[in-house]
Amino acid sequence: MLVTPLTKLLDIRVPVVQGGMQWVGLPPLAAAVSNAGGLGILTALTQPNPEALRQAIRETRKLTSKNFGVNITLLPTINPPDYEGYAKVAIEEGVRIFETAGNSPGKLIKYFKDNGCIVIHKCTTIRHAKSAQRLGVDVLSIDGFECAGHPGEEDIGGLVLLARAAQELQIPYISSGGIADGRGLAASLALGAAGANMGTRFMCTVEAPIHQNIKEKIVASTEQDTVHIFRTLHNTARVFKNKVSTEVVSIERRPGGAKFEDVRELVSGARGKKVYETGDPDYGIWSAGVSVGLIKDIPTCEELLKRIEKEAEEVIDGLAKLKVPNEKAKL
Ligand code: NAD
Structure with missing residues (x-):
C-alpha cells in the first residue's frame, strides 16, 4: 500500500484523484473511482x-459511502455560471472536498476554507501555486503542459513543474497532466508529489458515462492526437485532434487572427x-491530454486502480534494487 499525505488527508487507499472533466464527471464515474479506492x-x-x-451529489451518495469531491472551474464561458450557487449547494449537501481551478479563485477558496473544507487547487505555474498556498488551500494539483483542457500560457512540462514544486512549496501537491499508469504515479512520487490527478485515463473506463466509440477512439489514438485551440485568445485548451479542432486552429491562423465570436459555434x-x-x-x-498515447484498454475503475497501485509499487521496488552497498558496486 502507498501511504502519502494525500491518502491520509482524504482517507483514500490509492493516491489518485479523478480530476474534474466537463460532461464526464457524473455520479457513476465519481462513485466508481471512490469505491475503487x-x-x-x-x-x-x-x-x-x-x-x-x-x-x-445525492445520487453519488447512493452509489458510494466513500469520500468524493466536487470540481468548480473558473474560466471564460459562453453563458456565465452561478459559481456561488454551485458552491453553496455542495456545502449544504455535506461535500467537504473541493477541486478548484482557473482564474481568480480567491473568493471561492476562502468560502470553502471558511466552511471547513479541504481544497485541492489546480494550477499551471509555480507563481499561482504559491498564491493559492497563501490563500490556505490544502493540496496543490500541479498541472503540466501535457494536460487535457487548459494548460495555461507558459508551456512548462510536468517534469520541471513538479521539480520546481518540490523546491518552492510547503504544502502537499499532486501531479496532473500526462499521468495514466503506475509508472507515472511512481514518477510523481519521486518528484515529491503526494499522488496523481488523472482525467483522460478515467474517460477510458467501463463506468465513464461517455459513448463507447469515444473510449475506443482514445485507445486507438497516439500521443500525437491532441492539439491546442484558443492559443491566440490566451485561453489555450488541449483537445482531441479532429475535424472541428483542426478548423478552429486554421481560423485562428487566418491573417488578422480570430475573435472568439468567429469560433463560438464550433467550440461550444x-x-x-x-x-x-x-x-x-x-x-x-x-x-x-497527451496521455491518450498511453491508454490501451477500457478497464473498470477497480481494475485500473488496482493495476496502477501494483505497477507503482513494482517500479518503486525496482528503483530500490538499483541501490547496492558500496563494496558490491566495486566488484
Ligand atoms: P462553453 O460552451 O461556455 O465554452 C466553450 C469553450 O470556449 C471553453 O473552453 C471556454 O473556456 C471557451 N470560451 C468561452 N468563452 C470564451 C471567450 N470569451 N474567450 C475565449 N474562450 C472562451 O464551455 P463549457 O463546455 O460549457 O464548459 C464550461 C466551463 O468549464 C468552460 O470555461 C470550460 O473551459 C470549463 N471546463 C471545465 C473542465 C473541468 O474539468 N471542470 C474541463 C473542461 C472545460
Missing part, C-alpha cells in the same frame, strides 16, 4: 444549475457534449 470528483458545471448538482460545450452522447468524435470539441 481513489477520490472521485463530480464536475459542477456539467450540471445545468445548482439544484441539478444537489441531485447529482453544448456541441462537445454531443460527441460523448452520439459517439461521433468529429462532431465537436472534446478535451483530451
